Amino acid sequence: MSTPGRGLHGHVLDSLGPAITGGEYPPGSVLRTDELAQHFEVSRSVMREAVRVLESMHLVESRRRVGVIVRPKCEWNVYDPQVIRWRLAGADRPHQLRSLTVLRSAVEPVAAGLAARHATAGQCAELTECALGMVANSRGHQLEGYLIHDMAFHRVILTASGNEMFARLGDVVAEVLAGRTHHEVMFEDPDPAAVTLHVQVAEAVREGDAARAEELTRQITVGALQELDILAP
Amino acid sequence: MSTPGRGLHGHVLDSLGPAITGGEYPPGSVLRTDELAQHFEVSRSVMREAVRVLESMHLVESRRRVGVIVRPKCEWNVYDPQVIRWRLAGADRPHQLRSLTVLRSAVEPVAAGLAARHATAGQCAELTECALGMVANSRGHQLEGYLIHDMAFHRVILTASGNEMFARLGDVVAEVLAGRTHHEVMFEDPDPAAVTLHVQVAEAVREGDAARAEELTRQITVGALQELDILAP
DNA sequence: CGAGGGAAAAAGTCAGACTTATATGTCACA
DNA sequence: TGTGACATATAAGTCTGACTTTTTCCCTCG
Numbered sequence: 001m002s003t004p005g006r007g008l009h010g011h012v013l014d015s016l017g018p019a020i021t022g023g024e025y026p027p028g029s030v031l032r033t034d035e036l037a038q039h040f041e042v043s044r045s046v047m048r049e050a051v052r053v054l055e056s057m058h059l060v061e062s063r064r065r066v067g068v069i070v071r072p073k074c075e076w077n078v079y080d081p082q083v084i085r086w087r088l089a090g091a092d093r094p095h096q097l098r099s100l101t102v103l104r105s106a107v108e109p110v111a112a113g114l115a116a117r118h119a120t121a122g123q124c125a126e127l128t129e130c131a132l133g134m135v136a137n138s139r140g141h142q143l144e145g146y147l148i149h150d151m152a153f154h155r156v157i158l159t160a161s162g163n164e165m166f167a168r169l170g171d172v173v174a175e176v177l178a179g180r181t182h183h184e185v186m187f188e189d190p191d192p193a194a195v196t197l198h199v200q201v202a203e204a205v206r207e208g209d210a211a212r213a214e215e216l217t218r219q220i221t222v223g224a225l226q227e228l229d230i231l232a233p
Numbered sequence: 234m235s236t237p238g239r240g241l242h243g244h245v246l247d248s249l250g251p252a253i254t255g256g257e258y259p260p261g262s263v264l265r266t267d268e269l270a271q272h273f274e275v276s277r278s279v280m281r282e283a284v285r286v287l288e289s290m291h292l293v294e295s296r297r298r299v300g301v302i303v304r305p306k307c308e309w310n311v312y313d314p315q316v317i318r319w320r321l322a323g324a325d326r327p328h329q330l331r332s333l334t335v336l337r338s339a340v341e342p343v344a345a346g347l348a349a350r351h352a353t354a355g356q357c358a359e360l361t362e363c364a365l366g367m368v369a370n371s372r373g374h375q376l377e378g379y380l381i382h383d384m385a386f387h388r389v390i391l392t393a394s395g396n397e398m399f400a401r402l403g404d405v406v407a408e409v410l411a412g413r414t415h416h417e418v419m420f421e422d423p424d425p426a427a428v429t430l431h432v433q434v435a436e437a438v439r440e441g442d443a444a445r446a447e448e449l450t451r452q453i454t455v456g457a458l459q460e461l462d463i464l465a466p
Numbered sequence: 467c468g469a470g471g472g473a474a475a476a477a478g479t480c481a482g483a484c485t486t487a488t489a490t491g492t493c494a495c496a
Numbered sequence: 497t498g499t500g501a502c503a504t505a506t507a508a509g510t511c512t513g514a515c516t517t518t519t520t521c522c523c524t525c526g
Binding site: 007008009042043044045046063064065066 | 508509510511512517518520
């Protein structure tokens with residue numbers, strides 16, 4: 001996704017980033033630039049660039065005479081797509097997935113409501129197409145086809161909301177959905193009720209019924225929460 | 234806030250970052266590392282580190298034989314606190330403020346609901362203290378005192394939600410609230426109804442009434458939307 | 467036992483040379 | 497005249513070595 005391993009410092013990040021987010025270097029750990037440069041067999045310049053990037057993600061802090069210190073998790077830029085990807089690929093995956101699903105449950109209903117007001121005719125058409133694609137792939141173990149349309153559906157909703165910050169969550173939601181299909185338990189066909197809800201959301205957006213689009217999407221996200229046993233007692 | 238101007242490359246970022254987010258270099262603009270290094274009177278190494286950071290924020294893309302290209306706004310990492318700060322400080326401010334307020338309206342109610350379930354006794358106490366502070370400063374043009382307690386209130390709610398992604402929005406919300414007091418029109422004392430709502434939210438959280446905390450917080454955020462003329466017709 | 471000063475360590479900075487990828491222009495050939 | 501291969505120029509990428517600066521730690525001295 002996006003820009004992988006661009007240049008040497010990119011390769012270093014692909015190794016070091018996941019190692020940090022994965023807890024291999026616990027918060028408070030002190031790394032030294034020279035050692036890292038030797039370990040990754042790159043020059044200090046390249047290593048320094050990599051450290052700068054990690055620093056901009058608030059994963060580490062560089063201090064003179066001390067070294068590169070791993071920051072506590074609560075200070076990380078957890079919205080950085082790169083950080084999210086690293087965490088989803090590592091031991092933190094279940095925790096990250098729960099956080100993101102809760103975020104979805106907050107954002108997506110509101111986004112759907114806004115989409116009902118702001119969506120262009122083209123976006124409405126896209127949405128309907130996605131929903132139909134989901135229906136068409138909802139039976140007979142066509143999980144991949146279903147996933148593609150599901151991801152596209154949510155991406156269109158978030159984009160059509162007209163809010164740039166919602167729109168940028170498209171990639172994240174896509175990755176959560178992909179994770180559910182690929183890594184988590186998903187042997188059977190998708191829940192027919194969920195499929196119907198998507199179709200109805202597309203309808204509501206097309207008709208400009210914001211309240212209905214929001215409520216229906218809320219039901220979708222409640223389903224996602226229940227899948228992860230995030231209850232509402 | 235956080236880590237300003239750390240080192241030479243930090244100073245470069247403080248100039249170049251706002252220039253890019255402020256539209257001084259429109260998307261598609263091509264910058265050259267050597268020129269920039271001369272302009273900022275730093276070595277190429279330092280300039281390269283700065284470019285790497287901008288690249289990790291998806292503000293620019295570095296291509297061989299071409300230069301450093303400014304990416305279109307829709308690709309920026311708009312959740313990066315640094316980017317948010319730069320945009321809030323520039324011409325993009327009103328737009329950014331609206332985006333963030335819409336985000337708040339999605340996130341904060343859900344966060345309050347979760348806080349009602351997960352808040353510790355200490356957090357409940359903090360919350361009550363903040364609400365009382367708001368009441369105490371709600372009359373007689375004590376805007377600064379009111380602001381401090383308001384920011385703290387929302388930060389506690391977001392933290393107490395137990396969701397790391399919500400918690401990291403504390404800084405952002407604080408900056409939005411501060412902006413409203415300092416930059417936008419805020420001559421009079423705060424709306425008494427808003428003050429009451431905060432007190433009631435604190436109550437609801439203390440009593441573990443998630444639905445009520447959520448609904449009351451939704452009313453608070455609706456007020457924030459109305460202040461910016463973001464209607465719901 | 468505390469304050470002050472010195473030494474060491476690691477990041478920070480700089481300059482210069484070299485490598486690599488790639489956009490672009492040129493020229494021959496169809 | 498159009499098209500493809502090839503040469504060239506360019507700017508980023510990389511490496512190395514020397515030097516500076518800050519900050520911690522420790523040792524001495526009062």
